[in-house]
Amino acid sequence: MNEILSKIAGCVEFGKINRAAPYPPHMKDQEGADELTRQALEEGVSAQDILTKGLMPGMERIGIKFRENKVFVPQVLMAAKAMSTALVHLKPFFLTGEVKQKGTFIIGTVEGDLHDIGKNLVSMMVEGNGWEVIDLGIDVKAETFIEALKKHENAIVGLSALLTTTMVNMERIAKAIRAEIPEAKIAVGGAPVTQDFCDRIGADAYSADPQGLVEFLNSLVA
Incomplete structure (x- = not known):
């Protein structure tokens, strides 16, 4: 069992989606996350173990490499694609409750900002680390964040902005959320976001990279 879980983790770390995928070159013609996840389930490995001992370690390793500038956005996107392909096989187990997710994370790019690459990257990393992700998209108003938080009790919310001009909206939205749901x-x-800005607007966490956010979220359920 450990061998196949280790292989799944490696497929996620290096972005090996399936046997047909040419990337990465050193894993050409090998089975990918798709086949190995299906095989693991057929062999009786629990969906929970595939998530926590296969997919999550792979995503953690790529997250740390990204933080250390050892890999870049394209490699992380390939890792996330491999992880998403494997998760398709696990989704039925999420729905039955057999696989327990750590919690719910609501994310959106704040009102006035149409950038979504960073948000999407974070969403993939968080989902790959065992969280349910509710992605509200771009140009999200305070009311939409608040409505989602009321619908998903105890969820954590993430606000994304790529422009200095939309940081004003981030501050306004954070304060509106805090006023409604203290x-x-x-x-x-x-x-453009910094720890000082985070402190000033009364947010709970800031991270310069997705792995830092994952570590913050995990600390809440440790």
Whole structure:
């Protein structure tokens, strides 16, 4: 069992989606996350173990490499694609409750900002680490965040912005959420965002990279 889980983790780390995928070159013609996940289920490996001992370690390793500038956005996107392909096989087990997710993370790019690459990257990393992700998209108003938080009790919310001009909206949205749901946990991120800004607007967490956010989220359920 450990061998196949280790192989799944490697497929996620290096972005090996399936046997037909030419990337990465050193894994050409090998089975990928798709085949190995299906095989593991057929061999009686639990969906929970595939998630926590296969997919999540792979995503954690690529997240740390990204933080250390050892890989770049394209490699992370390939890892996320491999992870998503494997998750298709696990989705039925999420629906039955057999696989327990750590919690719910709501994310959106704030009102006035139409950038979504960073948000999408974070969404993939968080989902790959065992969280349910509710992606509200781009140009998201305060009311939409608040409505989602009321619908998903105890969810953590992430606000993304890529422009200095939309940081004003991030501050306004964070304060509106705090006024409506005082106990809400708010994480902020994006190119112009800093820890000082996070502290000033009363958010709970800031990270310069997706792995830092994953570590913050995991600390809430440890």
